[in-house]
Amino acid sequence: MKVSSKGEYALRALLVLGQHQGNVMTIQEISEKTLVSINYLEQILLQLKKFDYVKSKRGAKGGYLLQKNSNEINIGEVIRNLEGPLSPMSCASITRYEPCPLEAGCQLxxxxxxxxxxxxxxxxRTTLEDLLLNRINLLEGEKIIVNK
Known part of the structure; x- marks a missing residue:
């Protein structure tokens, strides 16, 4: 799995909107805070809107705001919706499995x-709220410790 700039910028935009939850932000404001060009940000926000993470408001005081509460936005779901499967190889993918001729005896x-x-x-297991509140999962040895 590789997160492209689209995935990274989408998460940045969600974080900025989450920091201003309930308030409408212009695309210019979001662009300034995320360091993403307005043109690229428009494309990303349209995709986030398509998946119901954000909504837009028209007019002089228009802009974007979160469609859901930050605790309802699952980061795994966002990445899958924007980037595709989480698997590094298609033969191990659950959502987009593709067989491989070497699969039967594959040790990889x-x-x-x-x-x-x-x-x-x-x-x-990570929500936008977790990111906003800096409640990040830490890997320690073979155990995953959740700081909540």
């Missing part, structure tokens, strides 16, 4: 599955 597939499961475990 368990590794890719573990990577997929670990990434999914962390992202699916």
């Amino acid at each position: 597939k368990p590794l890719w599955s573990l990577v997929r499961d670990t990434i999914a475990y962390v992202l699916e």
Whole structure:
């Protein structure tokens, strides 16, 4: 799994909107706080709107605001919606599995599955609220410790 600039910028925009939850922000304000160009940000906000993470308000005092509460926005879901599967290889993907001719005796597939499961475990248990409140999951040894 690789998070592109689109995924990174979408999370930045959600964080900025979350910091101003309930308030409408112009695209210019969001752009200044995220350091993302207005043109690219418009495309990203349209996708976030399509998935019901944000809503827009028209008019002189228009702009964007969160559609959901920050505790309802799951980071794993956001990344999957914008970037696709979390698996590093298609043969280990749950949502977009593609068979491989070497799969039957493949000794790498368990590794890719573990990577997929670990990434999914962390992202699916993280909400926008967790990020806003700096409640990030820490990996320590073989245990995942949740700071909540």
